[in-house]
Amino acid sequence: MLAKVPVVTETTGRTLASYTGTGNYFEDFEVGQKIRHARGKTVGEFDNQIITNLVMNTAHSHFNEAAMARSPWGTRLVFGLVTGSLTIGLATQDCAENALAELGLTGLRFVSPVFHGDTIWAFSEVLETGDAPDRDDAGIVRFKHLGMKTPEGGGEEKLVFEGERTVLLKRRSHWGAR
Numbered sequence: 001m002l003a004k005v006p007v008v009t010e011t012t013g014r015t016l017a018s019y020t021g022t023g024n025y026f027e028d029f030e031v032g033q034k035i036r037h038a039r040g041k042t043v044g045e046f047d048n049q050i051i052t053n054l055v056m057n058t059a060h061s062h063f064n065e066a067a068m069a070r071s072p073w074g075t076r077l078v079f080g081l082v083t084g085s086l087t088i089g090l091a092t093q094d095c096a097e098n099a100l101a102e103l104g105l106t107g108l109r110f111v112s113p114v115f116h117g118d119t120i121w122a123f124s125e126v127l128e129t130g131d132a133p134d135r136d137d138a139g140i141v142r143f144k145h146l147g148m149k150t151p152e153g154g155g156e157e158k159l160v161f162e163g164e165r166t167v168l169l170k171r172r173s174h175w176g177a178r
Helices: 047-055 067-069 082-097
Strands: 034-042 101-109 119-132 134-151 158-170
Touching: 034 047, 067 101, 082 101, 082 119, 082 134, 082 158, 119 158
Parallel strands: none
Antiparallel strands: 034 119, 101 158, 119 134, 134 158
16 A cells, blocks of 8 residues: 655646546446546647658558549648647546556547548547546546537538546545655
8 A cells, every 4th residue: 555645846836636637537427427528639740740640540541642632632631649649638637637557549440531630629528437446545437528519611520439438546545645
């Protein structure tokens, strides 16, 4: 069992727990809870290009404008894992800022295309909560994350991504004062 001694940083005098939100410990989540995350992210060309190239994705739909001009979309597509990563990243502040570990991602679906200039928004629902085996300082939460886009120039939001994420989260009772 870890001691419940506050860890204070030498430069600020603040506890480590004070750097995270107050409503995102294991105890704060209930099955059926729905969250609309506050921030959105407009997808830029750089976002798409850096990830596409770093993971060695050679599909020309992400980097060949001339070829894609003749496609049904008329322009390049944002790589699906960029869309998924942005959705999960936007959800992290509310859902996983106090995570000890990412335990799994399942059921990832890329529902609609995303283009440079579209803005991604994240929504989450708590599907399941439970105790962590052999850990009294943490619990497990399974979330469903949805990514919606607002097209460049405005318009109706449209579902672009969905997936489930399982996270090992700190319990406030053990970590809140550190």
